[in-house]
Amino acid sequence: MVKRTSFENDDCPIARSLDAIGDWWSLLIIREALFGSRRFGEFQKSLGLAKNILTVRLRALVDQGILKMAPASDGSAYQEYLLTPKGRGVFPILVALRQWSEEFDDHPDEIATILVDKEKGRPVRKLELYSQDGRLLTAADTALKPRPGAKSSRKLRSISA
Amino acid sequence: MVKRTSFENDDCPIARSLDAIGDWWSLLIIREALFGSRRFGEFQKSLGLAKNILTVRLRALVDQGILKMAPASDGSAYQEYLLTPKGRGVFPILVALRQWSEEFDDHPDEIATILVDKEKGRPVRKLELYSQDGRLLTAADTALKPRPGAKSSRKLRSISA
């Protein structure tokens, strides 16, 4: 039984996020949704992915509470896919991915877009991580601590259910 | 030919990042590396993944300049895997994934660790995105603009080479 090693029972929050949105298409679907796409056909055309896969991905995102389905909006008797707050919460992840690419990609000249603030139209700053007392932190300034009331799910990896 | 749709020629920086580190294990390997792992066996034991897969992942990360191999360090005639600056640059992505999980996961009580600042030992703040003139931005305050000198690689998706 191989079952694509699920991380949903792992105690690492990064692994848990990856289990939810760490596949090839989910983040791009959420990107499109944040950018305004709502309809099956919109996602399919803008991403260029096969419809069967889009079907599966959309359903999974809805199941996880990242998207929700709404009955219509433009009159047509169809439905559309809208982001939930959980879905909109993915935004910083997308920004982090974008900025990593902008900073380290070998061919930054092929990047077609820049993220700007709507009001001034100027590029945004890099994401910043602060301590509670307002110091700017790098990776080296941080550490991991066990969470006080951790339920210790004892590394249940690869549980496949 | 199905070929797992490569995004490396896409003009979206998010897609490009995903192409590099968007698989299930790469980010976790980088997490372990940031946390101090250096040796093949360390990665293998802490992540619990099959050795053949670790082999492939490590090689890919080295090829992409995210890890580099160094000859030794503890005398033993083996080698170790160290993060490059590009690899350390992944840190904000991991923080964003962690914080998304902390905020939206259905079972936050199963999360075992918290990220703290080393100096005070207190949890870090949420990642923050600022405009150049210092305003705190949300997704709704941002927009995408075409990059001035964009080389327009015309949506070359699924190129498989």
Added chain:
DNA sequence: CCATCTGGTTTTATAATGCAACTACACAAG
């Protein structure tokens, strides 16, 4: 009422993932 659009499902293929077993090498003990 025939054509077309939307939002899928089905079929069939290829590719990725995973476990387990095996190899190769270094070094140390006996």
Added chain:
DNA sequence: CTTGTGTAGTTGCATTATAAAACCAGATGG
């Protein structure tokens, strides 16, 4: 020098995911 132990892989299947393309049913539209 032979056995043992740990490291760092490779090889061989089995299972699963992903993809393209064909198909299909219910609106919409002329």
